[in-house]
Amino acid sequence: MSCKPTQSNLMERRVNHIARHEPTVQAFVDGTFDSDRVLDAIARSDQRLALNGLLLGVKDIINVDQFSTRCGSVLPTHLFDGPQASCVTRLLEAGAVMAGKTVTAEFAVSDPGPTRNPRNLKHTPGGSSSGSAAAVAAGFCDIALGTQTSGSVIRPAGYCGTFGYKPSFGRVALDGVLPYSKSMDHIGLFAKDMPTMTATLPILVTDWQKKPEDSLANKPVIGVPMGSYIDIAKPHVKAQFEMIIGIIKHLGAIVKPIILCDDIASHNDTHDLIANAELYQIHKSWVKEYWEIYKPMSRAALEFGRNVSNKTLTESLDKARKMQSWMQQLMVEHAIDAWIAPVAPDLAPKGIGSTGDFRMNAIWSSTGLPIITFPTGTDNRNLPYSVQIVGRFGRDESLLNISRYLHQVIGVGKLPLAWSVSDPGLRK
Helix, strand or coil: CCCCCCHHHHHHHHHHHHHHHHHHHCCECCCCCCHHHHHHHHHCCCCCCCCCCCEEEEECCECECCECCCCCCCCCHHHHCCCCCHHHHHHHHCCCEEEEEECCCHHHCCCCCCCCCCCCCCECCCCCCHHHHHHHHCCCCCEEEEEECCCCCHHHHHHHCCEEEECCCCCCCCCCECCCCCCCCEEEEEECCHHHHHHHHHHHCCCCCCCCCCCCCCCCEEEEEEECCHHHCCHHHHHHHHHHHHHHHHCCCEEEEEEEECCHHHHHHHHHHHHHHHHHHHHHHHHHHHHHHCCHHHHHHHHHHHCCCHHHHHHHHHHHHHHHHHHHHHHHHCCCCEEEEECCCCCCCEECCCCCCCCCCHHHHHCCCCEEEEEEEECCCCCEEEEEEEECCCCHHHHHHHHHHHHHHHCCCCCCCCCCCCCCCCCC
16 A cells, blocks of 8 residues: 655655755755755645745845855855845745755856756756756756846756746846846746746736636737848757747647848847946946956956947947837737747757857847747757747736647647656766
């Protein structure tokens, strides 16, 4: 006669799983995961709460009470002190249990930490929200918070084969977060599967409009961004993406190929200029004293930002605002409910010296559109393919419904955890 495991038994297995594999993955900031603290919090949890017992990771540029914020840096931590972020409070009050702070590239720029991709330990998990993506993919966390300025949620979610969400600009409050770019920053979410994301978004997102009817009234019109945008994808990524488009068409969804822009590089350059100029504004009082202990890619970004004149920044912000309006008009004119695109030009690069290629992400960040990503398969190295579904501005609720529909239509479901608690094999 078998006995059903209790919540306590299951959680003990999970914390043992984390303790066993975290030294290899290195998703958490040193000293922030404590098995006794987690087990005690679970024992005291309220099972009536919506997120009861879900383990939460929080990117280490986001303030959490009782944890210092280090930002992936060796600068003094008191520089980043502040109240707990309201996004963290929302999740904890709904029953989530804090597992630990997750590794970030320094200041959410590009100098990566030690985190490895659980799908294949020889490859990057992406970044800058590297630890959050890896923690969910490895089964350490059910949900994790990250941030995105260019592609720092959607790309690592794609590289690690998790579900990821970037809101419409402004729909998740940014208090308690060390900024990168006030014009481009978004809080984002990683989730182990679509039901978990569906349960979490109404709690995380401001003024979520939850309707009794969650299904779509009509099949969505899906835009495929063609031209210079899709042309930067590698042939094997294009081929897998075209297979996914074929599945969607076969099952009756309306698909519209549309030229997104003549020169995606120009839009990415504008985004980069704004982000780095605003990054310098955040750090300019610190660089005088601590310049030599910033990491190389952070210094390069700050040097770039320091050399952007106020006039150039103003002109670039105006260009970005016009692009935002144009993108929203384009979707209305073509009756596009959502775009579908690969998350990056290639799969997760080998090595952990790079966080990957942001060129297929930045335009969606600079236009502030909401995105959900989910995996669509793996290659022979166990590296995930993923798509990003990009919705209309402010219509995050509709995007969730569209993404759930497409996720079901494509039929991949979720990838298995990189290794399960019951079968903890490692992909070498």
